Amino acid sequence: MKNLKFTSVLIILTMIGGFNLSAQNLTGKQIIEKVYNRPTGDDQSSILTMTLINAQGKQRVRKLNQFIKDNGTNEKKIMFFTAPADVKGTSFMNWSYTSGKSDDQWIYLPALKKIKRISSDSKSDYFMGSDFTYDDLGDRHPNDDTHKFLREETLFGVKCYVVQSIPKDEDYMYSKTITWIIKTSFIGLKKEFYDEDGDLLKIMDVNSSQKISGINVITKITMQNKQKNHKTIMSLSNVKINVGIPDSKFTERMMMRGI
């Protein structure tokens, strides 16, 4: 069985625009908070495809269907894996809480016919062999880092804020990150990750986005590991937002049934 320890995937890909604030004097922290606090809709569903490309250009593809529901105090996600063949039928469920309580996570392995509660304490693990760690995919709280506004810069013809974030936890897997955030929409456009020695490790680029049900959704993103010359392209399709996903979707019953 492949490494199937999962966390939020869609969070990083669904970022809303629409802020028209006068942001000339915003601090680094305020900019990151505006990114963090953007509304993302009450629920959403989509098909996520990850293409892993190694240094020789060889590709591996992972596919899953995912559903997310946010009720204000907690967010529930469920993912159903459809490819590759040896993980087909596997499902993963995550409940996260605004109170700061640790996430609850369960995995259903169809071969074992069993739902297992798993530890959410492995944020630095790589997600299914991709270049994204679980923490990369999660909703990192602004208070976890010290933020510094560096400059304004035009990237791909778009005006951006550039903010440096240094983790307060010295044992964190990155020594710092630098994020390019679109001034008009507070969407992250690019992010650089530096390793514990301060060397550039990874670059994440947003490749495309769409407005769906009034919300800007990033539909394609690339994470490139510069040290290993390996990259992952993550794309969303069939995105539906605010369709009224019932609570019963996030239960043992659905994990085992697989739809």
Place this chain on the structure above:
Amino acid sequence: MKKLSILLLFAVFALTGKAQNADFSGYVRNYTGVLYNTGDLSILQNTFDLDVSKTGEKIGFKVNPMLYHYWADSLDLRLREAYVDLYFKNFDIRVGKQQVVWGKADGVFITDVVSPLNLTEFLLPEFDEIRTGVNAVKLDYYIGGNTLEAIWIPQFTPTEIPQAGSIWYIQPEFPAPATFDWSKSEIKPSLENSEAFIKYTALTSAIDFEIMGGYTWDDNPTMHVQKEFAVNPQTHQPMLTGLNITPEHHRLYLAGGSFSTEIKGVVLRGEGAYYNGKYFQSEDPTAVDALIQKDYLHYLLGVDFNIGNVKLSSQFIQQTILDYDTNMLNPEFENTMTFMARYDTPSDLLHFELFSYIGLTNQDALIRPKITYDFDDSFSILLGSNIFVGDRDGRFGQYQDNSMMYLKLKYSF
């Protein structure tokens, strides 16, 4: 002819599935093992697993035949599962041959007693292959996020044990010549002989738990022993001259439960069951059929946690016979531990795993290291070893001569 029939059967499965626009998946696997002691092949097995299934809004089905090919020309076709699902608003019904897995334990069977085990290769098969499917009707009734499950099994299926000639067969030792009467070992399918199980499952933020009960048959037959005596002409004392052994399954009642929760990154698991009316062998000369009936407890506590990127898991298991009689052959307490460590490389291509059973009572162990390399998303190669060590009277140590290394090549589709 047999091969042709099997091929036709698989073709029917395939065509049926295609007609229903069903999903196909499965694998082809070669499994070759070599004994350390002798260099002899311990197993040479080719497996074709075909899973045809479809899940709709109101109905679903699954057919899962498995074809095992052993050595030169031995075929074994098994229908692991074949069932139909009916989905309603608040409940589901599953009818047909199915595997049922209960409890929170890994590699230990405490409340997980609905599907009997196939122990023809001891505990070595993958856990999805070690359970036998049972013909059953299963009802799942949903109360919010919780589930009330009831199972009715009209046909009893016993544990499959190794046959004489298998390297996993242990020749029992008797103090006198033994003859077996198997006439009472079979349970005929009937309403009276049915098994029934019930379970309530809750999956919550704070804790997951299951509460279960069962009215079942002991999957392992009880050996009723009639002793024959004669007078020793030299000592004029009675002497044992023969044993008449009648294997017979008996009813068993059990109640139990399990839980799992996470505390500061550590998953804590527990599972336990109270078994009522189990027969044990006794050396008490007054014991009828050399048996004594006792209740017993079987439980475990386990933890799962990570150190760095290594996943670790350990379980302590105890089996305790209540109101113990010193004439019993089984020990009053039997303690076992399991240990698991797993590391997946960041690329998710290479996987290292070590799983061990450690018999604390008999000082023996089964140690199972393995390395898996995924050539691509379909093809993997697994190199592993099963090492039995310790007291030859122990559950694991008795197989010391069967320590082996093995290779599994697997293509998934």
